[in-house]
Amino acid sequence: METSGISASTYRQPQSSADKKLKAVADQLEATFLSEMLKSAGVAETPSLFGGGAGEGQFASFLRDEYARELTAAGGLSLGEALFNSLKERQNDE
Template sequence: MITNSLQTQVVPGPDASNASLKKAAQKLEAAFLAEMLKSAGLGESRDAFGGGAGEDQFSSFLVQAQAEKMVEAGGIGLAEALFHSLKERSNGT
């Protein structure tokens, strides 16, 4: 039995590479926005209507979801700037 020890490696095309760069830039912008929202006090319980320990534990998920929705709606332009910078770096220019 003859087996081929060389495995073919699939190299992603430019469209797949650009899509992965854009996704990474959007994830970074969402993380940045989530931290900004946390610093602004979003997700903190209000004294009069606090939800207790459960609210404290799940507020970070709410802040992250809101940050992701902000990025989907266009964000603050950070993802676009990062994408172009990463694209230039990957092209070697």
């Protein structure tokens, strides 16, 4: 069975420690973007009835951030991949 789309294996695998740091930063940026998108979508919002009160609302951002990190680790939107590849190409051009 054939599948289409981008997979996590299309990353240019980091070879040096600088590349590994660059990949980590690109993935963190993707996770931050996903967290904001999840916030806009209303993920982890405190329900008006039978909610956990003020404490739940204060910690909702931590839950969204963790969801975003897990989504990124699972392949995410491939935004981190695109950023890493673009920045790596830019480094090579210099």
